[in-house]
Every structure is written in structure tokens, then in C-alpha cells.
Amino acid sequence: MTGPTEPNRSTIDDADSAGPDLPTQGQAVVTDDASDDPHAPAFDFDVVNDERTGVYEAKVGGTDVAGLTYRAASENRLVLLATSVFPEFRNQGIATELIRRVLDDVRAQRKTVTITCPVVRTFIEHNSAYADLIDPEHPGTGNAAHRS
Template sequence: MDVNIKHDKEYQQFTASMGEEDAELAYATPSEEVMDFTHTFVPESARGKGIANKLIEEGLCYAEENGKKVIATCPVVKKFIDRNSNYQKLLQE
């Protein structure tokens, strides 16, 4: 499934349009060099299609490209990082 993900810095989220509802990965910025991924949401009609993983990957790639460390408050993000060791280096110590 091809997904177009947009990053909205003002509202601190990555979104993918799913028709009536958007899928989203929300984050907070406790400091200028840290992104805390706090919440992942995918509409029920779009679940099971890898949308959350694409959102998370987009968020983590953005963090890496911008030299930011990551906090995985959202359990879905934590699970994704646990399964994808190449992103573990981004975790804040």
C-alpha cells in the first residue's frame, strides 16, 4: 500500500491521509535535540496494512536525519524499535 506521509512541525505529528480519518504519529519535543514519540493512531478500516510501521519509520528517519535522539513513550514505537535494531542507536540514554 502506497502511503503519503506528511510532517506537520506545528502540530508535532506525522500524518497519512486515510480518507475520512488520518493515521498519525504524534510526538513532543522535551528539548531541541529530543523527540518523544507519544502516540500512534491508525483508523480501524486501515489497520493491519503496515501504516503504523510506515509512520514510525518516517518519524525515526526524520529524527536520525536531523541529529535528534528519541524517546519511545508510545508502546507501538517501542516495540518497533525493539524489533528493528538499526534504530536502537537513536534512543536517548
């Protein structure tokens, strides 16, 4: 169990590697928990896939509110690296909805994923309908890679 000063969320210490539109190093980014509550309020935002920088961006108007960074490992596989939400937009279900929309896009493109992001891993563990998107040869890290 975590105390008030110990968030139960994943921290990205080096956000510089996440892409140019996300916070820079020195601004620790704490990602939203991947919620398994289907009734959690979802923040209304658009998702833009910036293939040049490798970021699925969550945007409200012209403002970035979150991002899921990735790397194209092959023509048919993405490595999902990290999910981050800007501090003022946390705890509104943004990470959960962003991950859902990214995975839906991956499915529509008939691609698979390798998971290195612990938030994506947790999301798939709680939403098994997405488990088939995990590449069997390159599942990534954590328990989401196992199949029952």
C-alpha cells in the same frame, strides 16, 4: 494469548490529547501492531510532519489515515507519544511504515527520541538498527531503552 474480543494491540483511550486531526475521545483508537515481517504489504501514503500540532500524519490524498504524535522536548530530542491508525486502514502495515519513516526523519535531523508509545517501542525492539536513536539520558519507558 488473546481471544477474539481482546486485541493484542495498544489502545489509546484519550485520543483528544493526540491532536486535532485524530479521532476524538469516545472513539477508541487501536493501533496497528508493529510488524517484524519485512514482506508485509505496505499501504502507499505520504507522511507530513505538522510541527504546529506535533503530529506526523500519514495521508492518502487529502485523507488522514494514521498519525504519530510527539512533543519536542528540546531542540534535539522528540518524545514519541502515541501511534494511531484509523479503523478502516488497520492491518495494512501503516503503523510500521509510519514509524520507520518518522525514525528515518529523526535520524536525518540528527535528533534523538524518548519513547512513551508502546508500538514504537515494539518496532525498535524488532528493528535494532533504530536503537541508537533512543536518547541515553531520557530513553522513556519499556525494554527498548536498554542497550546490550
